[in-house]
Amino acid sequence: MHKYDVDLHHNLKYDANMRHKTTFLSQPVTEAVKHLGSRLRIARKAAGLSLSELESITRTHRTTLGRLERGEDGVSIGTLFAVLEALNELSEMELVLSRPDVPKQLRTPIKPVLDQDF
Template identity: 50%
Template sequence: MPKTALAKIIGERLRMIRKKQGLSQEELAHLSNTHPTYIGQLERGEKNVTVDTLDKVTNALNISLEELFRFSSINPKSVDESILQLNNLLVEVNNEDRQTILKIIHIMLEWKTDTTKRIN
């Protein structure tokens, strides 16, 4: 089944919240009475989640559906795959490291802008 942008965004959001809570896919599957393989498929955007399953998973994560969908201002068609990958990687590091990575990105973008100006 092809991945849709919305399924990928929901999956990334579920993964981010799960990891933030320190749960493995297996632990979340146990808490939500689902299969670990299914949790993995949801997180990769390979499966379209049903409302009933989404209710089970959000209850297991102790979050509301509203909290899960707080990203709703994002236009799924405008989300680049690399942004989703960056988000997934950044969830795994602490806030101090995220701030350091952000500074590095700013420096790299400034360097690129300066280089482009000199060439033109």
Template identity: 45%
Template structure:
């Protein structure tokens, strides 16, 4: 189950794709066929279903001539927040809180040397 804001974003995207399809005078059948998906999958995408594969979205955007939009979704050169971070300081991996706790526990040394 997606967050409310995600659900709203997906519904808006579906509506926008449907408008783009109609502006181009492409039928649902033709768009689905050209994108390599079923009409049912296209219908789900247009309704904002969060279970539709990203490959299906990419196929539809390609048919509509808008594939570059998905290629720029998180383009690092357009990521204002990311640009503020020093790229060299980014960790190679990020440990979960559980892993950090395990690591801290194993780093403790028994001062008397009698713990197992």
């Protein structure tokens, strides 16, 4: 397998009209999206916000917000950023690609906060 080849996970879903909706995401991407959605739900609840309240803040329908929290694909990156802003987590996005100008293998690994000595 070439280093850029991806083992795709084929998901067969049905939309509201029972038409097949097929998405192709790798298993790691599928898991990461679900994990992110779960973390968004935790952050929303920790902020004391209901989906309806988050809907008012982000101007995004609560069904779309629910899809984001369930880790369903197809929610826009703009919606994700609006939710992150509403939850005061937008600044944390810098951690995703903290040094895009430096190849990953040359970056100094950042020690997770929980592993650091204080």
